[in-house]
Each structure stands twice: as C-alpha cells, then as structure tokens.
Amino acid sequence: EWDIVAIQEPTIDNKGNTRVTHDWHVVYPMHRYTHPKRSRAVTLINKCINTNSWRQLPFPSTDVVIIQFSGAFSKMTLFNIY
Numbered sequence: 001e002w003d004i005v006a007i008q009e010p011t012i013d014n015k016g017n018t019r020v021t022h023d024w025h026v027v028y029p030m031h032r033y034t035h036p037k038r039s040r041a042v043t044l045i046n047k048c049i050n051t052n053s054w055r056q057l058p059f060p061s062t063d064v065v066i067i068q069f070s071g072a073f074s075k076m077t078l079f080n081i082y
Contacts, residue, residue, distance in 0.1 A: 005044040006065075006080040018042055025051070029062045037062045040082040 010018040057066040063082035
C-alpha cells in the first residue's frame with residue numbers, strides 16, 4: 001500500500017481533472033486554474049495521512065507540486081517536478 005504517489009503526465013479529463021479512487025487526496029499545481037497550460041504533475045496523498053500534517057506550498061508553475069509534511073520528525077518537503 002502506498003501513502004504518496006507522484007504522477008507525471010496524468011490522464012486529464014475534459015474538466016481538467018484526473019481520476020482516482022476515494023482513497024486519495026489529489027494535489028494539483030497551485031496555478032492550474034490561472035494558467036491555461038495543462039498540468040503535467042499531480043501528487044496523490046493517501047487519506048490515511050492526517051490533513052493537518054501536510055500542506056501545499058506555492059510555486060509559480062503548472063508542472064510543479066510541492067507538499068510539506070510536519071510532525072515529530074520536524075518537516076519534510078516533497079517536490080514533484082515534471
């Protein structure tokens with residue numbers, strides 16, 4: 001079982017979304033609505049990970065998703081870059 005999945009060139013439907021099961025939070029690049037260019041990076045975070053333990057960090061690209069996790073271990077930042 002996976003907790004985090006970084007996807008490159010995800011399948012995007014005509015509404016601009018990718019499809020996943022109900023087990024995942026889909027994190028798209030922050031500028032997906034303000035830039036017409038199609039996102040080429042998507043990060044999936046398993047819903048078993050508490051949403052209070054992670055947050056998306058801003059980045060001015062439709063090809064980058066940055067997630068920062070916080071906990072007893074301090075902080076860890078995950079970069080999904082196309």
